[in-house]
Amino acid sequence: MSTRTLPLLFINLGGEMLYILDQRLRAQNIPSDKAKKVMNDIITTMFNKKFLEELFKPQELYSKKALRTVFDRLAHASIMRLNQASMDKLYDLMTMAFKYQVLLCPRPKDILLVTFNHMDAIKDFVRDTPSILSQVDETYRQLLEIYTSLSGGEFQLIRQTLLIFFQDMHIRVSIFLKDKVQNSNGRFVLPTSGPVPYGTQTPGLIRMFSCSGEEIKRVQFRDGGNYTAALREGSFELFGDRVTKLGTNMYSVSRPVETHMSGTSKNSSQHTKVNTLPNPLAKEELNLLAKLMGGLEVQKPSHTDSGFRVNLFATDEEEEEALITRPEELSYEVINIQATKDKQANAELAKIMGEFTEAGDSSPSSSSKGDDLLAMMDGL
């Protein structure tokens, strides 16, 4: 549907991923220099210029598989490692959090405010590193340029596109259950109280007019909900009060983050056939991944002392248990890019690797770099 959805999906999911990783890094008492390196590396990769150029092009949303693969790579952009179960859990949390934010946005345009909340937090993570900060600022400018002029109807189309993407995902998240914003069946609660969206009047009034335009009658009706007047509008500028709390870090109060797998398998009958259709976008997705890989600094395993593993669960045993008990229909399929078999993709990847060759770097090594890259992607 909307061809402007992918950047918002990527940035917001990326933002949620950073919130969760930041919390886990603290919870596991990872030394602050290592933790900072991980955050910086991931953010640098997320906002890589070539990658963003590709991302911001008008296009349909990528498949769930392709998106998951992108985030797998992103999570491993640094010295941090995640096991399969932890990566699955991370992705569950990211997607359910953003689904919640999209659903609860008072107005469709508020999705942009949610995005700015994530961007503001990301900016804060890298405030001490000017080079990355400038990449983030550049992304802000692109967002402002593309999205601030869109109409409410266009934002609603973006929102509908996102909701269709998240359709039938009902993984229960313990923070949401505790806060009663999610029911035990995995559905989110839509409140019938609170401030109305900016631009909406509180329900309750019927006004009738004569042919000449004067108001001739006013009738009040009891509205059944408990709504209050709208709050002020959030800021759509580079800096400002976004007003909405959606998209801010809900993990800053240290709470164990669990997802519940049991009970979600009942929903498997709801899973559509959409995911199993042959994906005609595969080439474009490969393009995106290649651009992402181009910006990725390959971390060789020789740095054994600086590499470490992050666990999204409380213990290693829990993590193992989670991997074994994860229901079949909820397993994420990661694209195994058989790039070596696809001549066209091969050429594309080699070209991109060529673009990232440092000035003065001897080119004979570029073909072996290409092989490394392909081998790495095959290993996904």
Place this chain on the structure above:
Amino acid sequence: MAKMYHKEKSIQIKSSASALYNNLSVLRIAPRCLTYFTVVHANVVNMVSASWDGLNYSHRQLQSKEGNVATSSSLIMQAAWCVLPSRDLLVLTSQKGIQMYESDGSIMVYWHALDTPETPTAQAVFARGIAAVRDKYICVGVSSGSVLVFDVPSKGSNITLSEVLEEHTEPITDMASECSGSMECIADLVSADDSGTLCVWKSGGDFQLLNKIPGFDTSCSSVKLWKGTVIAGYGTGQIRLYEGVTGILHAEVNAHARWIYSLDIAPFTGLLLSAAEDSLVRVWHLTISPETNNVEVRGQKVWIQWLAKVFIPFELFHILSPYHHKFKCIY
């Protein structure tokens, strides 16, 4: 206010409903004591045929089409039955084009491909907004703002695109008609778009624009035409009633706290149903006051439920909310 409806049996559909405007269409087939329902789920339309005695249900799925591709992942924007005097057709609008089927969904009789660019553009391309007009027209809206008018013969597949109406500049959201039977009306069709602009038309060999009611920078997501009155539901949660031909605003209702997704009207009793993202369904009563000939809106009944179908003899209301796969009938 006395209760005018009661709940019927729930009907389960095969998969959840996508978050789209006007996502439930109903066709009553009195001679066979059957009702057909359709709900869009991504690239598929779920169709249920329910017998009136509540004992028999049968399901069918229709897929979006795309050029010469066997299966398509292109998303369907809307599915609706078009009731014409000689035949009923089921129309599906997607990102790729317009599909028309015989009313039971068994045979596709017509396919119209939209002009989709090679590389995607910033403006999305899709068809949305479906209405049967008079005795032989089916009108479909497009994201460019155009309204396509199809000429439909009383039987067979010789359906032709007879006219393209270019008045809107924003994507069409919804369309509605009145008097698709024998009653004489001035205005036949109303089209709405993302800017809230409403165009009122008279059908014919050449459709005539009777009036263009300007929007107020708010999308009109659902529209109905009743006794010459345009009933419009907006993204701000407001419902407005305009006299179609003159554009005079009769009434303005601060109806909902969120975006309105659907409106439905029972033409003989003047009961209007509105459903919005605030999870509420509201029932309104419209009357034409004899002295002034103005339309009045009064009373409302809040029914806090995610789905509602109201049955008034010979007339039906239907509402479906996104993400759910059951709808309860309120009889």
